[in-house]
Amino acid sequence: MWDAGAVSVTVTDGEDKPLFEPGPGETPLWAQMDVCGLFEDDVIEQAVIDALAEAGFAPLLIEVLGDRIWEREWLTRFKPMQFGQRLWVCPTGLEVHESGAVIMDLDPGLAFGTGTHATTRLCLEWLDSAPLSNKRVIDYGCGSGILGIAALLLGADQVLAVDIDPQALAATRVNAEKNHVQDRLSTCMPEAVAHLCDSSGYDVVVANILAQPLIEMSAELLALMKPTGVLVLSGIMTSQQRWVESAYASSTKLVGQQSLDGWVCLQAKK
Numbered sequence: 001m002w003d004a005g006a007v008s009v010t011v012t013d014g015e016d017k018p019l020f021e022p023g024p025g026e027t028p029l030w031a032q033m034d035v036c037g038l039f040e041d042d043v044i045e046q047a048v049i050d051a052l053a054e055a056g057f058a059p060l061l062i063e064v065l066g067d068r069i070w071e072r073e074w075l076t077r078f079k080p081m082q083f084g085q086r087l088w089v090c091p092t093g094l095e096v097h098e099s100g101a102v103i104m105d106l107d108p109g110l111a112f113g114t115g116t117h118a119t120t121r122l123c124l125e126w127l128d129s130a131p132l133s134n135k136r137v138i139d140y141g142c143g144s145g146i147l148g149i150a151a152l153l154l155g156a157d158q159v160l161a162v163d164i165d166p167q168a169l170a171a172t173r174v175n176a177e178k179n180h181v182q183d184r185l186s187t188c189m190p191e192a193v194a195h196l197c198d199s200s201g202y203d204v205v206v207a208n209i210l211a212q213p214l215i216e217m218s219a220e221l222l223a224l225m226k227p228t229g230v231l232v233l234s235g236i237m238t239s240q241q242r243w244v245e246s247a248y249a250s251s252t253k254l255v256g257q258q259s260l261d262g263w264v265c266l267q268a269k270k
Helices: 045-054 070-077 118-129 146-153 166-178 190-196 211-216 218-223 238-248
Strands: 008-013 033-038 081-083 087-090 102-105 136-140 158-162 185-188 202-208 225-237 253-260 263-269
Touching: 081 118, 087 118, 087 146, 102 146, 118 146, 118 202, 118 225, 118 253, 118 263, 136 146, 146 158, 146 166, 146 185, 146 202, 158 190, 166 185, 185 190, 211 218, 211 225, 211 238, 218 225, 218 238, 225 238, 238 253, 238 263
Parallel strands: 087 102, 136 158, 136 202, 158 185, 202 225
Antiparallel strands: 008 033, 081 087, 225 263, 253 263
């Protein structure tokens, strides 16, 4: 595709076999893949077909795309989404008219986390049901900032959003400004957490990551909790639940759990 002049190439799962947690440095591929190349409209179609044939491939579909406002086009797949009783995530330009709705203005973006994935949904539904008024929350692995911003809109007093990706932190700050909560939200990389946290700890520690880092970071996440705080862990496949629970069992008691589409969200207290 690249050699034939594609301006972008997308590789996706050709079946239904998601890759959830590759090892460090690995770039795994699916057994069956769909490859889509996007070309300028002046490309010589037959030349692309010939190039693919020479490499041993035949195109399954050739489609001519009319010019559109692409920055907004992909958002047409998204509609306002409700989480729990009050919380809604609403893409820009759309509206929610439900009485008592708490509305987050958030567009899908490069940083993971728009509420469509089961792990994010489980966390959002828990936040919607939790008493967050005047609470301090830390969102570890914040992605787009969706969980921290939701907590603030639902009554939390302060949020610290943490991520290893500077792009995620930038997206979080932009999304916080869109929702007018930027004055109560701070962002940082993991290495700066210790300098920003005081000894009193956080009322709610949310970590929506993956099972392996949750296990490796157990001591760090526990240290961030107030003695009366709640720890919310997500990004855990149901088959990994006991593995994660065992990493926290000596210091916490499981007080709640929800599952969806093969994923589980755990809540624990010290």
